[in-house]
Amino acid sequence: MTVLERRYRWLLRCYPRAYRTAHGGELLDLLLDSAGPGRRVPEAREVVGLVSGGLQARVHELARGNPWRDGLHLGITAIMVVNTAALLPYLGSLPIWVVVSLAALLAIVRGRTLLALPLVVVTGAKATAIAAGAQLFELTLIPVYPDFLTGRPLHSTTGPLAVAAGYALVAASLPILRGVRHTRSAWWLAALPLVAWAGPEWISEGGEIFPLSLNRLVLAAALITLGAWAGHVSRDPRWALGSALYLLVLSTEMAQHLDFLSRQHLAYWGLLTFVTVASAALPYRYRRHPLD
Numbered sequence: 040m041t042v043l044e045r046r047y048r049w050l051l052r053c054y055p056r057a058y059r060t061a062h063g064g065e066l067l068d069l070l071l072d073s074a075g076p077g078r079r080v081p082e083a084r085e086v087v088g089l090v091s092g093g094l095q096a097r098v099h100e101l102a103r104g105n106p107w108r109d110g111l112h113l114g115i116t117a118i119m120v121v122n123t124a125a126l127l128p129y130l131g132s133l134p135i136w137v138v139v140s141l142a143a144l145l146a147i148v149r150g151r152t153l154l155a156l157p158l159v160v161v162t163g164a165k166a167t168a169i170a171a172g173a174q175l176f177e178l179t180l181i182p183v184y185p186d187f188l189t190g191r192p193l194h195s196t197t198g199p200l201a202v203a204a205g206y207a208l209v210a211a212s213l214p215i216l217r218g219v220r221h222t223r224s225a226w227w228l229a230a231l232p233l234v235a236w237a238g239p240e241w242i243s244e245g246g247e248i249f250p251l252s253l254n255r256l257v258l259a260a261a262l263i264t265l266g267a268w269a270g271h272v273s274r275d276p277r278w279a280l281g282s283a284l285y286l287l288v289l290s291t292e293m294a295q296h297l298d299f300l301s302r303q304h305l306a307y308w309g310l311l312t313f314v315t316v317a318s319a320a321l322p323y324r325y326r327r328h329p330l331d
Contacts, residue, residue, distance in 0.1 A: 041079075042079045043071070043074060043078055043079050043080070043081070044067070044071060046079075046080065046081055047067055047070050047071065047081060047089075048067065050081065050085075050086060050089040050090065050093075051063055051066065051067065051089065051093070052093075053089060053090050053092070053093025053094060053096075053097075054092070054093040054096050054097070055093075055096055055097050055100045057100070058096050058100075070085065095272050098269045098272045098273050099272070099273055101269070101273075102269075102273035102275040102277065104219070104221075105219070106275050106276055106277040106280075107276075107277070107280060108215070108216060108219055108221070109221055109277045110276065110277035110278065110279070110280030110281050111212050111215060111216060111280060111281075111284070112147075112150075112152075112212075112216055112221040112223070113223070113277060113278065113280070113281030114212075114280060114281035114282070114283070114284025114285060115147065115208065115209045115212045115213070115284065116144075116147055116148060116223050116227055116281075117227075117262075117281060117284070117285045118205050118208060118209055118284060118285060118288055119140075119143065119144045119147055119159070119209055120144065120227055120230055120231060120234060121205065121234060121285075121288070122140065122144075122162075122163075122166070122205055122206060122209070123137075123140040123141060123143075123144045123231060124230075124231050124232075124234035124235035125166070125193070125194070125235070126140050126162075126166065126193070127188065127231055127232070127235040128185035128186060128187055128188040128189045128235055129183050129184075129185055129186065129193050130186055131186040132179075132180070132183050132184065132186070133179070133183060133193075136162060136165050136166070139158055139161065139162050140158075140162045142158055143155045143158035143159045143162055144227075144228070145228070146158065147209075147213075147223075148222065148223045148224075148225070148227055148228065149222055150220035150221045150222045150223075151220075152213040152214075152216045152217055152221075153213070153214075153217055155213055156210060156213045156214065159206060159209050159210045159213065160206075160210050161176070162206070163202070163203065163205075163206025163207065163209075163210065164176075164206075166194070166202050166206065167199050167202045167203040167206065168199075169181060169183060169193055169194055170193075170194035170197065170198060170199040170201075170202040170203075171199035182195060188232065188235045188236045188237065189235070189236070189237035190237065191237065191250075196248065196249055196250060197249075197292055197295065198295045200291065200295060201288070201291050201292040201295055204288060204291045204292075205288045205291075208284065208287070208288060230258070233254060233255075233258060234255060234258065236252070236254060237250075237252050238252035238253050238254035238255065239252065239253045239254070240252060240253065241253040241256055241303065241307075248296060248299040249293070249296040249299055249300070249304065251303075251304065251307060256307055259285070259289075259311060260310060260311060260314065263282045263285075263286075263311060263314045263315055263318065264314050266278030266279065266281065266282050266318050267279075267282075267314055267315075267317050267318035267321055270318050270319075270321050270322040271321040271322065273322070274322045274323075275322055276319065276322045276323075278318055279315065279318040279319035279322065282311075282314070282315040282318050283315055283319070286311055286312060286315050289308070289311065290308070293308055
């Protein structure tokens, strides 16, 4: 295998496995035949074309089945990632509840919705009790201090209403998804440390009351923007629904701090709202073709 062929094969990994099995050899032969003698590096336009084509092929592969049910599953997966990431830094103080939350998230990712339901309910009840300063299931020393990734006590910057709303939305959605097994990529689990990490704070004014970490801001904006692009490519609304559910939970959390929201907070919320609305409109926007 030549260096050029190895690099082409690496770029072809952007395409789904089924596409590579059916067309990968033909596409690789075409690329090698068109390459100049002695060339070791793919041309820039080839790299852009292969990456863009591979991502679009993956989007079309994902846009299968009922878009509304899959979009609902996408949204509650994102919400449960946030819920689990909120508990992760407190593993030393709440080991059982972190494990139960991880098990619930894993069950949702694997599409085992009915298995996830009781796990989400008990974890949500415990997290809401901690946010309210109450005891439930076992004696817990409140406030709960972290072991890593953040320096703030658990739910010290949010209230029980926002915590309960996130878990309640997930729990109410799981029975709707019964009977159809939706699965998501394991990369959702890899996002947990990044979401849990407090990171550098972008908000200064009102930041002590309701801080927002820069890494979580960038991650949320990037994923919702990627969802808008996927909806435009596939003409499918599932990514818009997932983004809207995440935005609903975030809005509930921000509504509890109306007296402390700064212009930065509102700009952050406005950005996510704009991209979410765009992701809902783009699947229904068809290009106009000039008349021949």
